[in-house]
Amino acid sequence: MKLFLGLRPRSWVEIAGLVGLMLLVTATYVGQGLMIADLLSTVFSSADIAGLATPLVVIGVLQVLRIALIVVRDSWAPRVSARVKEAVREGLTLKLMEIGPGQAQRMRTGDLQSTLVDSVELLDPLLSRFVPTVLASVLGSCLAAMYVIAVDPVVGLVVLACALLAPLSKLAGEKSIRERGSRWTVSYRSMYSESLDAVQGMATLKAFNASGRRGRELIERGEAFCRDSIGLMVAWCGTSSIGALMVPIGTTAAVGLGAWHAATGSVSVAGLFTILMLTRETFRPMTELEAAYHSAYYAIPAGRAVADVLNLEPVVKDTATTAPEWPCDPPGLEFRDLRFCYPTRRAPALDGFNLVITPGERVAIVGRSGAGKSTIIGLLMRYFDTDAGSIRINDRDIRELPLRNLRSMIGVVSQDTYLFHGTVRDNLLLARPDATDEEIRRAVTAAQAADFIPRLPRGLDTVVGERGLKLSGGERQRIAIARALLKDAPVLVLDEPTSSIDAANEAEITQALGDLTLGRTTIIIAHRLSTVRGADRIVVMESGRVVEFGSHPDLVARKGLYAELVATQAGALA
Numbered sequence: 001m002k003l004f005l006g007l008r009p010r011s012w013v014e015i016a017g018l019v020g021l022m023l024l025v026t027a028t029y030v031g032q033g034l035m036i037a038d039l040l041s042t043v044f045s046s047a048d049i050a051g052l053a054t055p056l057v058v059i060g061v062l063q064v065l066r067i068a069l070i071v072v073r074d075s076w077a078p079r080v081s082a083r084v085k086e087a088v089r090e091g092l093t094l095k096l097m098e099i100g101p102g103q104a105q106r107m108r109t110g111d112l113q114s115t116l117v118d119s120v121e122l123l124d125p126l127l128s129r130f131v132p133t134v135l136a137s138v139l140g141s142c143l144a145a146m147y148v149i150a151v152d153p154v155v156g157l158v159v160l161a162c163a164l165l166a167p168l169s170k171l172a173g174e175k176s177i178r179e180r181g182s183r184w185t186v187s188y189r190s191m192y193s194e195s196l197d198a199v200q201g202m203a204t205l206k207a208f209n210a211s212g213r214r215g216r217e218l219i220e221r222g223e224a225f226c227r228d229s230i231g232l233m234v235a236w237c238g239t240s241s242i243g244a245l246m247v248p249i250g251t252t253a254a255v256g257l258g259a260w261h262a263a264t265g266s267v268s269v270a271g272l273f274t275i276l277m278l279t280r281e282t283f284r285p286m287t288e289l290e291a292a293y294h295s296a297y298y299a300i301p302a303g304r305a306v307a308d309v310l311n312l313e314p315v316v317k318d319t320a321t322t323a324p325e326w327p328c329d330p331p332g333l334e335f336r337d338l339r340f341c342y343p344t345r346r347a348p349a350l351d352g353f354n355l356v357i358t359p360g361e362r363v364a365i366v367g368r369s370g371a372g373k374s375t376i377i378g379l380l381m382r383y384f385d386t387d388a389g390s391i392r393i394n395d396r397d398i399r400e401l402p403l404r405n406l407r408s409m410i411g412v413v414s415q416d417t418y419l420f421h422g423t424v425r426d427n428l429l430l431a432r433p434d435a436t437d438e439e440i441r442r443a444v445t446a447a448q449a450a451d452f453i454p455r456l457p458r459g460l461d462t463v464v465g466e467r468g469l470k471l472s473g474g475e476r477q478r479i480a481i482a483r484a485l486l487k488d489a490p491v492l493v494l495d496e497p498t499s500s501i502d503a504a505n506e507a508e509i510t511q512a513l514g515d516l517t518l519g520r521t522t523i524i525i526a527h528r529l530s531t532v533r534g535a536d537r538i539v540v541m542e543s544g545r546v547v548e549f550g551s552h553p554d555l556v557a558r559k560g561l562y563a564e565l566v567a568t569q570a571g572a573l574a
């Protein structure tokens with residue numbers, strides 16, 4: 001239902017127009033039925049040949065009109081469907097942006113992609129045929145049955161009951177179709193995600209000689225998908241046959257009762273012909289509904305998959321209404337008694353984390369893998385909200401700031417820089433779409449990227465390829481630094497930005513990063529302790545809390561966890 005609630009008024013008007021066209025087609029059939037009944041009663045009741053001319057001409061006109069209406073309907077339906085799909089896609093995109101990375105991370109990329117692209121496409125028969133046909137056939141059948149009721153109330157009511165029971169009988173199989181539909185969706189998504197995973201990880205599979213094994217797994221997924229598709233079709237056919245039975249039952253009852261009433265004299269011969277013709281027209285929309293129902297086999301589970309995404313509630317609510325006046329100076333940060341557990345985990349990632357960072361201070365956070373360092377950044381950016389405790393910027397809880405403002409205050413350079421498929425310039429402008437060429441040039445120079453960008457085939461206008469894969473790790477990092485420079489945020493987060501860079505590049509990038517931190521409150525997350533020595537203070541984390549802090553020499557002299565980490569790294573390098 002949510003699928004349709006978000007539609008624009010124009011789409012509703014177009015759907016209503018489609019239903020109107022379908023009703024007009026039904027009306028031509030009903031008119032034709034009435035004319036044939038009139039014709040037959042004239043033939044059997046008088047020898048007036050001239051009286052046959054009018055119904056014959058009307059039948060001819062109605063047939064031509066019907067063909068014209070069907071042509072308009074068939075060319076209109078795809079347009080309505082395309083527009084509705086466009087609105088659904090827009091709704092999905094906005095929802096993905098609303099739920100943010102915290103929640104999106106919990107879904108497989110393939111699942112999301114198949115919903116965004118394939119499920120929306122599969123909606124086609126649902127939107128252009130099934131939904132309008134349900135509305136038009138129920139209305140059309142009721143109107144035709146009303147005419148029969150006017151001629152013979154008993155026959156009319158029997159016909160109406162059977163006509164309504166046909167679509168209602170589908171509800172009997174609803175549970176089984178829903179279950180099999182969900183199984184089909186899971187199977188489809190799993191096949192899609194696994195195939196995508198295999199394509200993306202092809203080099204790794206080849207390197208480990210695992211492509212044959214993975215290929216066989218994919219074939220098994222394909223077989224499971226085929227079984228689930230057949231299961232879904234069998235369920236559909238089962239419910240269809242119950243509905244289909246209503247048509248011969250209703251027709252036989254109408255013919256029998258009508259003939260009996262004609263024989264007993266309660267209905268005229270003309271009335272009997274009208275009953276016979278209009279009974280057929282009452283059930284005709286039901287036959288069309290049946291065909292539309294079949295074409296929507298996969299559309300209904302696909303619609304549910306789309307609705308599931310549209311129904312997602314963001315884990316972080318943007319409740320703040322007023323944007324604060326933001327000082328240009330670097331702000332102070334405070335993490336106050338933070339506790340946080342990822343929704344899919346039992347053990348807390350942060351458990352009583354406390355840290356105060358003074359304005360303009362450069363604080364490095366170190367600790368073993370899994371200590372909770374990146375989680376702090378996720379909470380600062382509000383990808384998730386804390387379970388307890390608060391994060392304050394200039395003594396103001398970040399939940400009081402609009403998300404947009406909060407995120408615009410923080411620049412991030414992370415270990416896995418994401419570059420979008422587009423030019424170097426497009427990726428830089430992501431930080432500040434209105435940046436001038438001169439500002440871009442200055443950022444590129446400060447990020448030590450001025451030497452390699454001119455060597456690219458088209459300089460700043462070179463397309464970097466999906467995820468920036470046409471560039472080296474060091475080049476990607478320099479673009480990320482230039483992007484952060486352009487953003488010019490007062491808070492800076494460096495999340496292991498040199499972890500994927502070789503020693504030759506590291507010195508240059510460390511220099512660029514050093515310049516970037518000037519005049520900003522900076523948090524540096526680092527594995528390699530060599531990269532944190534320039535920090536004003538080093539904070540050591542273990543099991544989600546701070547266990548030591550101080551300068552490098554102090555911490556080494558204390559012979560605690562930091563000294564242990566330094567010794568371990570020195571040993572590893574020796």
Ligand SMILES: Nc1ncnc2c1ncn2[C@@H]1O[C@H](COP(=O)(O)OP(=O)(O)OP(=O)(O)O)[C@@H](O)[C@H]1O
Pocket residue numbers: 105342343344345348349367368369370371372373374375376527
């Ligand atoms: N998206 C997530 N969902 C569930 N658990 C997570 C998620 N991200 C991290 N964790 C878990 O939370 C804990 C803290 O992880 P976090 O990534 O903050 O550690 P880290 O210190 O940054 O580690 P590393 O240095 O290896 O990146 C770990 O136990 C990790 O497995």
